[in-house]
Amino acid sequence: MYAQLVETGVKRVKDLEEMTPEERAFQERIDAEIKIEPKNWMPDAYRQTLIRQISQHAHSEIVGMLPEGNWVTRAPTLKRKLQLMAKIQDEAGHGMYLYSAMETLGADRDAEIDKLHSGKAKYSSIFNYPTLNWADMGAVGWLVDGAAIVNQVVLQRTSYGPYSRAMIRICKEESFHQRQGYEILLTMMRHGNQAQKDMVQDAINRLWWPALMMFGPSDADSPNSAQSMAWKIKRMSNDDLRQRFIDQTVPQLEFLGCTAPDPDLKWNEERGHYDFGQIQWQEFYDVLKGNGPCNRERVSTRRKALEDGQWVREAAVAHAAKRQQKQNAA
């Protein structure tokens, strides 16, 4: 999940009788599975929740370039380098696509990016973990993009049209990244030496729990979920998505010949699902609040990029104005 804790600002979900006629018409449209489009009336809280969620999602794509940028200069073969570069390029594209979707709600891209840089806006907690060996590039593709896909596949049916359409496009590329990531790990496990196999297991050990945290707090601690579900912004609960991810990922883990860093992980015949251990929620909230291993570096790198680039953007604007002037004069 790339937007794992989104405030709705709503304490209690209203039922139809309590709503104004506008609100009721809106809710009925949602209930009938008709997409909401930019020019339609929508409750302000719906608009603000979506701005928060889509911007968080966009920020995650952009900050998410950094852990991979850390290894793109050190990729071990030309093929791997090309794959990683193509992936990073896709992510920049996803970020731009999502910012555009967000702008259909009347939000301003630069203002939202300012919130990211001042620490007010969040991005996925996963990108605050460091990438420490090459296998992390495989594990990020497989686990992190894998978790994102589980979430995004469902978001293809989200109630806001522009967001839904963004997800449909983005999912196609993400699935490709996930397969590539898995193939990186599989190659190292099948054809690698012991040092490479150790790298793979080490990457999984470090990224397994942070990947599970991508789905957000457990349903019991997710007060904003009810409203998001009623608005059909969210279509499945955090815990259901997390369970779906674990159920589909464990067989892939076994196929690799690796293990999860979770002694409680085992198949539950009765439930038809994997049981798994307790997530360290304190760590989750710490990372989300800015106290994770790389929060400081990630935000300051992005802030510095924007500051260092200011004169470049100003030049582009000034040049465009000059060119326009010349055209008008001609």
Added chain:
Amino acid sequence: MPDNKNDLIEYLLRLGDNALINGQRLCEWCGRAPALEEEMALMNVGLDLVGQARNWYEYAAELLADGRDADQLAFRRDERAFRNTLLVEQPNGDYAVTTAKLFLFDAWHLHTLQALTASSDARIAGIAAKGLKEVTYHLRRSGEWVERLGDGTEQSRQRMLAGIDEVWRFTNDLLSSDEIQQRLAAAGIAADATAVAAAWQASVEQVFERASLPVPPPASYFYLDGKRGLHTEHLGILLAEMQFLQRAYPDATW
């Protein structure tokens, strides 16, 4: 085997190394570009270049036939064996330095590949034709940035002038030729360096004029020559980073 095989291998390595080292520098921009659109564009250009490098290396590896493949040519040669032009190994600096580097190289690259599409070596002509489409885009893009920065704000103009000044001295190495290239050009295989230099000069003058930037006098030779593996101090560090995994785990499959 053609009797100019060794010349040909050298020439292919020059083309491959230019593309790879330039692409490597572009990777360093990841997450640090002045706008999202530039993040995409820089990675896009870099991707094209690394792809081209792989094509040149694959051909070189076939001719070498000593068991080395394209990856080994990229990741196991030391700096004295690298044949790239000094310009592309220079540090990125600010966006004006990067823009100057890219533009001066792209202009050379375009005219070189254009000439190579007529190479009597069909393999070279094929790789060049594919690369030419990409490089046409690269040159248009970097030329537009020279114009934006040169004819943008006063600050951007000063920075663009400083960026050009920073790397202009490496254009001598970029445009110069040697017996290897001359022999291959005479055989209709390589690009003629004099013709490329003239076309390069015209492209640079055209864009600089639009950007109202002065064209510096021709750069003079200063004892280093990337073609002969005589590099600036920047290349060794770049290679140490780029080649680390292949060096640390020489028997590994990635």
